[in-house]
Amino acid sequence: MTRGWIALAVMCxxxxxxxxxxxxxxxxxxxxxxxxxxxxxxxxxxSTFTPAVGLGPLFNASxxxxxxxxxxxxxxxxxxxxxxxxxxxxxxxxxxDELADKGGPVFQDSVTPALHAALGIDREPRPxxxxxxxxxxxxxxxxxxxxxxxxxxVILSYADPDDRNHDGISGRPNRFFDGRLGRFGRKALVxxxxxxxxxxxxxxxxxxxxSVPQEGTVAGDSLPAGTDPAPDPEIGARGLELTDAFVxxxxxxxxxxxxxxxxxxxxxxxxxxCTGCHVPTLRTGDNPIAALRHKEVAAYTxxxxxxxxxxxxxxxxxxxxxxxxxxxxxxxxxxxxxxxHDGRANTPEQAIEMHxxxxxxxxxxxDALPAADRAALVAFLKTL
Amino acid sequence: MHRxxxxxxxxxxxxxxxxxxxxxxxxxxxxxGAIRAVNVRARTLEVTTGVGYAIRVVRLQVPxxxxxxxxxxxxxxxxxxxxxxxxxVIRASFGGxxxxxxxxxxxxxxxxxxxxxxxx
Numbered sequence: 001m002t003r004g005w006i007a008l009a010v011m012c013x014x015x016x017x018x019x020x021x022x023x024x025x026x027x028x029x030x031x032x033x034x035x036x037x038x039x040x041x042x043x044x045x046x047s048t049f050t051p052a053v054g055l056g057p058l059f060n061a062s063x064x065x066x067x068x069x070x071x072x073x074x075x076x077x078x079x080x081x082x083x084x085x086x087x088x089x090x091x092x093x094x095x096x097d098e099l100a101d102k103g104g105p106v107f108q109d110s111v112t113p114a115l116h117a118a119l120g121i122d123r124e125p126r127p128x129x130x131x132x133x134x135x136x137x138x139x140x141x142x143x144x145x146x147x148x149x150x151x152x153x154v155i156l157s158y159a160d161p162d163d164r165n166h167d168g169i170s171g172r173p174n175r176f177f178d179g180r181l182g183r184f185g186r187k188a189l190v191x192x193x194x195x196x197x198x199x200x201x202x203x204x205x206x207x208x209x210x211s212v213p214q215e216g217t218v219a220g221d222s223l224p225a226g227t228d229p230a231p232d233p234e235i236g237a238r239g240l241e242l243t244d245a246f247v248x249x250x251x252x253x254x255x256x257x258x259x260x261x262x263x264x265x266x267x268x269x270x271x272x273x274c275t276g277c278h279v280p281t282l283r284t285g286d287n288p289i290a291a292l293r294h295k296e297v298a299a300y301t302x303x304x305x306x307x308x309x310x311x312x313x314x315x316x317x318x319x320x321x322x323x324x325x326x327x328x329x330x331x332x333x334x335x336x337x338x339x340x341h342d343g344r345a346n347t348p349e350q351a352i353e354m355h356x357x358x359x360x361x362x363x364x365x366x367d368a369l370p371a372a373d374r375a376a377l378v379a380f381l382k383t384l
Numbered sequence: 385m386h387r388x389x390x391x392x393x394x395x396x397x398x399x400x401x402x403x404x405x406x407x408x409x410x411x412x413x414x415x416x417g418a419i420r421a422v423n424v425r426a427r428t429l430e431v432t433t434g435v436g437y438a439i440r441v442v443r444l445q446v447p448x449x450x451x452x453x454x455x456x457x458x459x460x461x462x463x464x465x466x467x468x469x470x471x472x473v474i475r476a477s478f479g480g481x482x483x484x485x486x487x488x489x490x491x492x493x494x495x496x497x498x499x500x501x502x503x504x
Contacts, residue, residue: 093471093497100420100432104439177418177432177439179473179499190436199436212438319497 020254023142023335024072027251027291034249034289041246044239046073049205054234056206057115057227058108058124058216063205064243067138074250075335077138080343081204082107084130087316096316102127102220105317106203118224125219132322134314135342136186142332143252144184146297148193149284152181158279158302169276169358171304174318174326183303186341187317188326197244201235208232209240249289252297252331256383265380268373272365277306277327277358300330300384309356312340323357333384348381349374412479415442418496419472424465429487431474444478444487452490463492471496 021028026038046065049055060081061067067077083105086097098105107124116122126133161172174182176191184190190199198211208215210233215223258266269275278300287293305324313323320326325341338344339351355363366374417433420441429444446452446465454463468474473496477488 091470093469093495094418094420097420098432098439100434100439100441101430104434104437106437173499175496175499177434177473177496178416179418179494179496181499185437196436199434199438202438203436211435214440216438 021251023140023253023332024074025251026249027145029291030249031290034245034291037242037245038249041242041244041249042073044235044243045246049207049234051112051114052230054207054228054230054232056108056110056112057223058218059110059112059206060106060108060204061110064200067204068141070337071335074142074247075140075332076337078338079138080135081109081138082126082133083136083315083317084126084133085315085317086129086131087322089321095321096318097129098317099127099130099220103217104203105315107133107219108204108206108216112227114227114229115218115224118227119218121218127219132315137338137341137343139186139328140332140335141247142250143297143299143329144193145248145250145289145292146252146284146295147183147282147299147301147303147329148248149287149292149295150183150282150297150303151285154282154285155181155183155303159304167273167276168361169273169306171277171302171306171327171358172319172324174305174320174324176318182318183326185317186325186328187315187320188303188305189318189320193248194244197247198240201240201243207234209235210237211240249291252299253335255298255331256334258383259379261376262379262383264373265376265378268369268377269380272369272377273362274377276362277302277304278330279327298331298384300333301327303327306359307357308359311356312354314342330381330384334382348378413485414475414477416475416493417442417473419468419470419474421470422465422468427465429465429468429474429476429490431476442478442485444476444485444490445481445483446487446490450487450490452492454492455494460491468492 046063048063055062065073067079068074069077084107085099085105088095107126109123111121159172160170163170174188176182176189180191182189182191184196190196198209201207201209202212213233215228279302280300281296282299284292284295305320305326307323308325310323316322345351345354352363352366415431415433417431420430420432422429427446429446431442433442434440452463452465453460472492473494474490474492476490478485
């Protein structure tokens with residue numbers, strides 16, 4: 001009898017190991033040390049910063065998990081923040097002013113009591129030269145370590161900036177200021193996940209760190225004396241590394257089992273041309289972490305910029321013009337409640353209808369489908 | 385006593401004054417980023433750089449003696465400050481002075497819109 005229970009326990013344990021990752025869980029196949037870093041990193045990710053330990057004095061949130069929270073830590077959130085830049089279309093090769101001299105494009109919506117007392121402001125003021133303010137929702141960050149592990153050459157292989165194949169889709173890469181290929185952020189500016197995470201501590205929470213040792217400014221002006229009493233850096237290298245480990249090792253949610261309708265929807269998704277930008281799978285390259293090495297990731301993105309038409313246009317960013325956006329990864333889409341970069345669409349159907357520019361042809365083909373095929377495509381999206 | 389005080393004061397101030405006149409031999413810092421603005425008359429550069437969305441600008445004074453070279457197709461050929469344009473990706477070493485950051489070397493490595501290779 002006891003032997004039977006042991007066998008059952010072993011079988012259950014094996015089944016649990018095979019169970020696909022759920023939202024918020026780590027990648028399968030981590031070493032014990034990697035799993036320990038993931039767990040410790042989650043604690044840092046969920047740590048609340050106060051003014052006494054460095055919060056702000058300008059900030060959007062007091063912890064990473066305040067925005068990446070729904071339904072689990074690392075998922076999306078209902079917060080909307082504001083980015084601003086100045087677009088100069090006449091300046092070839094340098095069309096975008098990211099307001100680097102004003103502290104960058106992220107204009108924080110909250111201030112500490114000390115900064116409020118000193119300047120009487122409730123948020124960072126936007127300079128008068130700003131031409132456009134964009135709203136940005138919080139995306140989930142599941143599977144981003146896999147996106148980070150995709151070689152540049154894979155992304156560039158999908159680029160077709162001059163549309164030489166005449167399919168109406170002309171994805172092109174964005175690049176960071178030092179010339180490296182970008183891939184993270186709604187405009188694909190940031191080259192690596194680590195830089196995105198390290199920069200977010202300062203830009204989103206006001207936490208200086210070894211990568212970003214300087215405190216932010218108030219629209220370019222230095223902070224008033226005494227408004228940021230915590231010594232810099234306000235988080236150390238260990239905290240950064242653990243946070244990065246948590247984000248890097250978060251698994252993409254496994255797609256749900258597809259119904260017959262959803263399987264048909266997957267075919268429709270390809271037939272109307274969605275896969276021209278939402279490339280179903282990318283393959284990672286060599287990587288020091290085995291769980292990230294040479295893996296297929298069902299990301300449904302090419303990580304390139306595409307012109308989405310004037311109605312969606314907002315800010316420029318790096319090489320991205322106002323109407324260009326990075327193809328949004330669709331992994332984990334079933335957990336999303338508001339769609340597109342600013343959450344303006346409440347349903348997948350609305351999001352499809354708002355595709356224009358390079359997405360117009362697929363949108364029109366979607367509109368022309370029989371109702372059953374449109375429903376099948378949406379059913380497929382809800383399995384991702 | 386008065387002479388001793390003056391000598392002590394001179395021995396304290398003289399090294400500081402000399403140090404302020406001479407450029408340090410070891411670079412203080414380096415930056416790789418995109419040129420945001422060039423002022424040839426004032427001999428200054430603004431370089432956009434940063435980490436993720438924490439974007440900042442580095443302002444550099446460029447004395448006439450600073451070597452400016454072009455790695456982008458030029459095999460390190462010398463170029464003039466006026467040849468640098470917004471959108472050029474440069475690598476610069478610089479040091480701090482009471483008047484701000486002063487460039488020691490500047491190398492143009494490419495254009496942001498053309499890519500400038502991987503950063504080591």
